[in-house]
Amino acid sequence: MLNNKLGKHTVIFNNKPEILGTGSVVGVKEGEGPLGKRFDVVLEDDTYNEKTWEKAEIKMLSEAILLSMKKAGKAEKEIDAIISGDLLNQLMSASFTARDFDVPFIGIYGACSTMTESMILGSVLVDGGYAENVVSAASSHFCTSERQFRNPLEHGNQRPPAAQWTATASGSVVIGRTNKPNIVLTCATLGKVVDPGITDAHQMGAAMAPAALDTIHTHLSDTNRDPGYYDLILTGDLGHIGKDILLDMSKNRGLDLEKVHMDCGVLLYDKDQDTHSGGSGCGCSASVFAGHIYREILEGKLKKVLLVSTGALLSTTSTLQGDSIPGIAHAIAIEVEGN
Amino acid sequence: MDYLWAFLIGGLICVIGQLLMDFTKLTPPRILVIFVVSGAILTGLGLYQPIVDFAKSGATVPLPGFGYLLAKGAMDAVKIDGFMGALVGGLKETAAGITAAIVFGYIIALIFSPKPLR
Amino acid sequence: MAKKKKQKEQERKEQAKAYEKYVKQFTPNPKYFSNAFKAFVVGGLICVIALYIQNLFMAQGMVKKDAATAVTVILVCSAQLLTGIGWFDSIARFAGAGVIVPITGFANSMVSPAMEFKKEGLVLGSGAKLFTLAGPVLVCGISVSVIIGIIHLLINKG
Known part of the structure; x- marks a missing residue:
């Protein structure tokens, strides 16, 4: 008998894993959008003072993770795992971000569903008592994904009406437990x-x-x-x-x-x-x-x-x-x- | 009068391209290939030369004109050099354009970097 | 067994077709008329400008063939320069096939990936990527030209 499973595909978290803090970093265009003021950091330039788009995305993800840890009041040594992913081949942004942290890393790919996937895995680890605090994060960058999936930036073309815009954005949450769950x-x-x-x-x-x-x-x-x-x-x-x-x-x-x-x-x-x-x-x-x-x-x-x-x-x-x-x-x- | 025909025919070829882009799911690279190949085939059949005589730049500047040059080069060279002409003619006729595109394009790529879209 | 699998595949295909049709009612159509009009005017204008420059060169005493080549080179270089300073994509978003179908689009399709992959090096980055989009055009165009040449050789001999 499984205690934590409900119905067909649902898992329940009985030990109340919580969101302790979040961090969000977005690009210029996203900052100009209707939610512009609701993010922690809005870039003034999508290169983020880095030499390549990939390095810019890595810096954004890293910044989002650090912000969420800061807001959760957790130091690096209190984090048991970083679960993160992005859109690039071999999860370049997520793995290279994790390179700068002294924390175990789980790289996941779920295309644009990555954020929920990482939050679910993080909750499972915390709920099951396998980890104290976990960082769940995801990121994408218009310029890195465009060159991988579609055309070069300066290529002349028309986007059809159904086309969507890959967001230049990173988000991170810290999942853990406290005595007063909120x-x-x-x-x-x-x-x-x-x-x-x-x-x-x-x-x-x-x-x-x-x-x-x-x-x-x-x-x-x-x-x-x-x-x-x-x-x-x-x-x-x-x-x-x-x-x-x-x-x-x-x-x-x-x-x-x-x-x-x-x-x-x-x-x-x-x-x-x-x-x-x-x-x-x-x-x-x-x-x-x-x-x-x-x-x-x-x-x-x-x-x-x-x-x-x-x-x-x-x-x-x-x-x-x-x-x-x-x-x-x-x-x-x-x-x-x-x- | 030349200008009017160049405008009309050139514009019309572009409209065909636009309709291909909007009505079918063809991507620009595929459309470019279709235009060049169809220009070459029409030239081979002797159908494109009259349009070029008539519309001048209107027929040579759009990409079928590139196919026209390739095919015309090969056809002309065959008359003089035989089989070798078929191998040499096409590129010889278009060499200036292609070389300019490669060399100048490479230089531009060395100087400029792409900017993010807004 | 194989038959069952085939049948399943067929069913899937039909479902996909039905869904595609269903999706279509939610998807706005491109602005066919205004897109075509913009492509017509811009494409036509480029051809007129090309003819004007060609006539200028010929008035200077250039042979027609050389003048046409010079015009092509000028169009290619200006399209690539516009790509370099970041204007071509904006123009193309407005004019669509009006700048993609003329030789300007071919020029842009060479320089844009070369710029994009500069950070991957000058040899395997820019050098190789120069041909990612333009390569197919050259390969198909040149192959067809050779076939046409050979066919003409055979016809004229026979």
Whole structure:
């Protein structure tokens, strides 16, 4: 008999792992967006005074991790593991960031779902008593992912209406336990890979929406909750198109998400910032959660949040070979204690 | 009058490219390949030369014009050098443009660095 | 067994098609008309400017063929310079095929990856990446030209 498993794919954290502090660092464009004031650091220049874009992303992730540790009041030696990932080949940003820390490192790849994945793994370690404090982080940079997945920056082309903008952003949270639990990670639902067969690499929102719906649906039925239980169900980076698809599909399944659903990719940019369908990338949900949403929770505006980061598991090879884009989504519930 | 035809034909070829980009999922590199190859084939069939005579730059500046030069070079050279002409002609005709693109492009790449998009 | 697998594959394909159709109603269309209009005007203008410069050269006593080559070189170099100072991508975002289809687009597709991969070194970075986008164009174009040359050789002999 498993004590910590509920229904099909949901795990419960009985020992109340908490979020002790967060850090968020975003690029220039993200700082000019509607959430600009809700992040800890907004860069004045996307190079961050580094020689390469990759080094800039590493510095951003490193800064976000240090900020979250500082706010949590934890020193480096009190952290038992850093769980982190990004979009680059061989997890360049995350591994090279971990090089500068005297802390064990677990590198994970979940495309843009990385933030929730790392928070779930972190909660499991803390809840199970395998670690005292864990850092969960994720990052992406427009200029590093664009050159890996798409075209050079100065290449002349037109982005189609469905295209999404990879966020230049890093987010980090410290998960640990205290005697007076406050912002608690209560349960999480692991997502399975759902591939609706989209082959157009610009249609990321559409490729991920079915996975998001599957995970949300599984979570709600595993925990026997209505969508209304949550103040906010926050998907990662479906963008405007993916959000519309998710809402329509959920209605057909008899779920009314309209009132409680929001998407990080929609929140991060203004419509007139020419991002087309909105933001994407690991850093999108990482920074929006660690920056904006965490502040809303602290300010008492939100009490129960379900974070559902979504990922499109495509690679440059699979795109060239004409294969479709598998989607994935993981969900983790964040609830304020004492309601 | 020459200018008008150059404008109309040149513009029209670009519109075809734009429609290919908007209606199909073809990426710019594929469109460039399609244009160059179709320009060369049309030249081989003797269909592109009349357009060039008629529209001048309107037909030579867009990428089918590059295919036209390649094919024309090969066809002309074959008449003089036979089989070797087929190997030499195309590149010989376009050598100046390609070399300029390589050398100047390399120099530009050494001087400038990419800037982030806004 | 193989038949079952094939059937499953077929089902998946049909589902994918249905989903793609479903997705389409949520996706805004590109602005077909205004995009095509912008491409037409900008592309046409580039050709007119090219013809004007060519005529200037010919008035100076240049042979037509040399004048045309000189114009091509000028277009290539100016497109690459615009790419270098970071204007070409903005122009292309506005004009689309209007600057991508003329030789300017070919020039841009060579210099932009070379700039992008400068940090990976001058040999395996810029040197190699110069041809990532332009390579296919050269390979296909030159191959076709050789085939056309050979066909013409055979026809004229026969």
